[in-house]
Amino acid sequence: MDLHTIRTWADSAQRTALDDGAAVEAWHTLSHRCRFIKTLPSNGTVLDVGAGDGGLQAYRNWPAPKRSDLSMFAFAMTRGAQFDQYERYELGSWPETQPVFDGIAFDAIVAVNFIEHIEGPITFIRWAASRLSQRGRMYLEWPTPRSIEMPSADELRTFGIDMMAGNYFDDATHRDELPATAAVHDALHASGLTVEEAGIARVPFFEDHIWHIGKTKNDLVARTMAY
Secondary structure, eight states: OOHHHHHHHHHHOOOOSSOHHHHHHHHHHHSHHHHHHHTSOTTOEEEEETOTTSGGGGGGTSSSSOOTTOEEEEEESSOOTTGGGSSEEEEOOTTTSOOOGGGOOEEEEEEESOTTTSSOHHHHHHHHHHTEEEEEEEEEEOOOGGGGTSOOHHHHHTTTOOOSOSSGGGSTTSOSSOOOHHHHHHHHHHTTOOOOOOSOOOOTTHHHHHHHHHHHTTOHHHHHHHO
16 A cells, blocks of 8 residues: 555545544444454453553443443553553563463453564463463454555655554564464464454444544544554
């Protein structure tokens, strides 16, 4: 995807017929992360690894349906602004520190934009699989290989497109080597897990509306999410 293609999209992306609030709700409802949380087993325990600001826990109560039966725990290097919304949280840097949480067997482990930051991502996957319950599920999300070839944020800005990050190497905390999808799948299979779904995390149609919001309201987060 070259600069010309990206600029054409950025210039032509339009709102849907929904108002902005409804479009944002639809985008989240249809997103892979939200769907994962909403479809977990009843009264499940969820570990959010690399939890950032703690925003993932919001999916328990928004959008519909509510999943207030879920118990969520967070692990990260620093305390996120929304960590008080979790049942408990632990702080540390993988692999020097590993989540303990009294040895809980989790019904779900979520790691979004985490394995590309750490040393030994395959070791982490094996560890995560060992902490799942019999009904446990895992959600992993990390940059695609094509993100390495995408234009940088500086290149995008020359075309008037302001973005947090344009390609993989714009984030200095990323490791030099991107985790290979085949290696991740092999590690999951070797740990006794089945890959139910794999692919690009996208919400077509509504992502154009999110871009439009970011452009018209000068919202850097919305622009980056849509991109």
